[in-house]
Amino acid sequence: MKELLRKREFTLLVIIAFVLVLIVIRVPAFLEMENVLRIVNDTSILIMVSLGQLAIIVTGGIDLSVGSIIAFSGMAASMLNQYHPDISVFIVLLVGIGVGTGLGMFNALIIAFGKVPPIIATLGTLSVFRGFTFVLSKGQWVTAHEMTEKYMNLPHGHFLGLTNLIWFGIIVSLLMYGFMRYTRTGREVYAIGGNKTAALFVGVSEKKIQFVVYTLMGILAGLAGVMWTARFAAAVNETAIGFELQTVAACVLGGVSIAGGSGTVVGVVLGALFLGIITNALPVVKLSPFYQMGLQGVVVLGAMVVNSLSAKREEKRLLERRLD
Amino acid sequence: MAEYKKSLVDTSRLVRDRTTKSRIVDFITRWEFIIFALIVFEVIVFSNLTPYFLDTFNLLNTTFNFSEKAILALPMIFIILCGDIDISVAAIIALSSFTMGFAAAHGAGTGTLIIVGLLSGLAAGLFNGVFVAILGMPSIAVTLATQSIFRGIPQAILEDQAYTHYPEGFGYFGQGYIGNSMLPFEFFLFLVLAVITGFVIHKTTYGRKLYAIGNSATASKFSGIPVRRIRMINFALTGLFAGIAAILLTSRIGSTRPNIALGYELEAITLVVLGGVSITGGKGNIFGVILAVFLLGYLKFGMALLNMSAKIMIITTGALLIVAVLIPEFISIRKKKNKLKKQKKDENTEEVA
Numbered sequence: 001m002k003e004l005l006r007k008r009e010f011t012l013l014v015i016i017a018f019v020l021v022l023i024v025i026r027v028p029a030f031l032e033m034e035n036v037l038r039i040v041n042d043t044s045i046l047i048m049v050s051l052g053q054l055a056i057i058v059t060g061g062i063d064l065s066v067g068s069i070i071a072f073s074g075m076a077a078s079m080l081n082q083y084h085p086d087i088s089v090f091i092v093l094l095v096g097i098g099v100g101t102g103l104g105m106f107n108a109l110i111i112a113f114g115k116v117p118p119i120i121a122t123l124g125t126l127s128v129f130r131g132f133t134f135v136l137s138k139g140q141w142v143t144a145h146e147m148t149e150k151y152m153n154l155p156h157g158h159f160l161g162l163t164n165l166i167w168f169g170i171i172v173s174l175l176m177y178g179f180m181r182y183t184r185t186g187r188e189v190y191a192i193g194g195n196k197t198a199a200l201f202v203g204v205s206e207k208k209i210q211f212v213v214y215t216l217m218g219i220l221a222g223l224a225g226v227m228w229t230a231r232f233a234a235a236v237n238e239t240a241i242g243f244e245l246q247t248v249a250a251c252v253l254g255g256v257s258i259a260g261g262s263g264t265v266v267g268v269v270l271g272a273l274f275l276g277i278i279t280n281a282l283p284v285v286k287l288s289p290f291y292q293m294g295l296q297g298v299v300v301l302g303a304m305v306v307n308s309l310s311a312k313r314e315e316k317r318l319l320e321r322r323l324d
Numbered sequence: 325m326a327e328y329k330k331s332l333v334d335t336s337r338l339v340r341d342r343t344t345k346s347r348i349v350d351f352i353t354r355w356e357f358i359i360f361a362l363i364v365f366e367v368i369v370f371s372n373l374t375p376y377f378l379d380t381f382n383l384l385n386t387t388f389n390f391s392e393k394a395i396l397a398l399p400m401i402f403i404i405l406c407g408d409i410d411i412s413v414a415a416i417i418a419l420s421s422f423t424m425g426f427a428a429a430h431g432a433g434t435g436t437l438i439i440v441g442l443l444s445g446l447a448a449g450l451f452n453g454v455f456v457a458i459l460g461m462p463s464i465a466v467t468l469a470t471q472s473i474f475r476g477i478p479q480a481i482l483e484d485q486a487y488t489h490y491p492e493g494f495g496y497f498g499q500g501y502i503g504n505s506m507l508p509f510e511f512f513l514f515l516v517l518a519v520i521t522g523f524v525i526h527k528t529t530y531g532r533k534l535y536a537i538g539n540s541a542t543a544s545k546f547s548g549i550p551v552r553r554i555r556m557i558n559f560a561l562t563g564l565f566a567g568i569a570a571i572l573l574t575s576r577i578g579s580t581r582p583n584i585a586l587g588y589e590l591e592a593i594t595l596v597v598l599g600g601v602s603i604t605g606g607k608g609n610i611f612g613v614i615l616a617v618f619l620l621g622y623l624k625f626g627m628a629l630l631n632m633s634a635k636i637m638i639i640t641t642g643a644l645l646i647v648a649v650l651i652p653e654f655i656s657i658r659k660k661k662n663k664l665k666k667q668k669k670d671e672n673t674e675e676v677a
Contacts (some may be wrong), residue, residue, distance in 0.1 A: 226631075258465045294480050304469065
């Protein structure tokens with residue numbers, strides 16, 4: 001029981017419950033099934049991409065180019081759908097994911113083999129990929145009436161009462177949970193981030209791990225790109241600008257250490273959901289949506305302060321135990 | 325535990341630095357040369373392609389387009405030398421610009437506006453500093469959160485509106501020239517600030533301490549360097565400089581919207597890194613950064629003269645940033661290979677002997 005109370009995820013769950021109670025007191029309808037599903041649906045893309053960011057941050061890196069990867073792969077998939085409406089949407093989906101994977105691999109190459117620090121490499125590709133999105137689209141948009149019904153149904157369709165988008169979110173979360181927790185490579189991700197020197201000595205390949213996590217991010221961002229454009233029925237050049245910061249915010253909220261080495265899938269999913277709840281609650285409690293940005297910052301900063309204070313307490317506790 | 329972990333990481337970095345010390349020295353002397361050569365190349369190419377490039381008035385006037393970002397890059401050198409980063413600078417500009425607009429809307433004069441702009445920048449910088457330097461939280465996460473707070477304030481209050489009324493004399497800072505010359509005030513201010521920054525970095529103990537902290541914060545702490553205070557000052561200075569940039573930018577465009585200076589933080593960081601300052605801290609100098617300001621500024625100017633679209637410029641900037649970090653890496657790999665070869669040769673000859 002004590003162990004459970006000390007867990008980050010549990011604290012976050014309590015905070016979420018507290019915020020929900022506050023909202024429900026004002027607006028009882030907030031917790032109706034329909035609304036809850038809408039929030040989860042709205043947050044699914046953020047969850048998928050944040051889980052990619054999780055793996056990267058655990059290695060001690062960061063990917064600032066995700067917004068641009070989403071824009072480029074979403075644009076590529078939408079244009080394929082626009083010009084060849086007869087091609088099956090599953091192929092379009094695979095192409096979108098493939099394009100994202102390619103871009104992620106490009107990041108992976110310059111980071112793992114070019115030894116460019118992740119923040120610099122992805123800061124550069126943030127501009128490069130965004131620029132190529134403009135080149136690909138020639139500045140044009142792909143709008144709802146230029147997309148096929150089937151393409152837009154990719155996220156909107158229903159299966160067993162949930163939208164496909166939610167299913168994608170669930171599947172990605174489960175796969176990532178299994179990957180990070182139960183595979184050798186997943187554990188090596190934590191090893192590299194926790195203590196690089198020790199990890200290298202026991203034979204973990206840093207290059208391989210870096211290559212895996214940035215490519216993985218490409219796959220997830222490619223999937224997110226297709227979902228994003230199909231869901232909002234528009235592929236514009238500005239898709240997902242600034243989204244990278246939201247994914248990092250979800251990770252930080254979920255208790256992922258920016259210095260690397262720790263962070264869980266469950267925490268990140270909760271962190272992303274928390275951001276989603278705040279965004280959705282604003283109009284419900286009649287606050288202007290213009291408050292969203294500032295509020296999000298306050299929440300993330302508050303979570304970090306709590307994090308760092310509890311980490312210090314934990315450290316003290318461990319020290320005391322050792323002294324006993 | 326965290327302390328123990330940190331010291332391990334730091335030692336590994338020290339070891340690496342020792343084995344590659346000669347490489348770093350070589351690289352620093354070489355890096356400014358590469359950028360300088362690129363500038364010369366750029367000037368030759370553009371002046372051959374268009375007659376409007378090598379024109380004193382044009383060359384001076386285009387500094388309006390990059391002076392504010394260049395001013396942001398100066399204190400960012402301090403921050404990055406210490407191994408930190410500040411991604412909230414653009415948001416601080418938005419906040420400062422907002423407070424100035426608010427003051428102007430309530431009838432403040434030019435002098436008051438300047439004070440308001442500088443103070444709100446400084447306050448925002450101190451706010452960052454409290455979390456990073458005193459509470460010891462990672463700078464990238466802190467400034468990520470504070471940037472949405474700083475920009476969130478004008479967004480919540482201004483919504484989709486804008487402040488557009490500023491007092492008469494306020495326009496000088498962003499639009500005026502020094503006396504009757506062709507030298508823009510903004511650019512002149514950048515040069516002055518750059519000289520001061522360069523002096524502080526290379527000629528004072530404060531500057532030496534920045535390098536020490538960047539190389540090993542733990543070792544610096546144990547040798548009596550007030551690490552907390554220095555990091556605090558760095559963030560405060562960055563806020564102050566962002567306040568200066570906010571005054572110039574607001575004065576130049578004459579309006580304040582919540583999305584003012586969007587993306588400036590990335591450009592400022594690009595300038596610093598392109599200038600050869602290592603993102604992991606402890607390496608770099610001011611000359612590289614100043615050269616990078618001109619390289620990028622005139623690259624954009626030349627491309628604009630040739631009617632190249634903004635997207636090509638975006639791609640070029642990003643690619644330049646990556647290549648700038650890749651080149652020294654390749655040089656060092658080749659050097660290492662040569663060294664290994666030489667070592668092998670020596671061993672072989674020894675065996676023969």
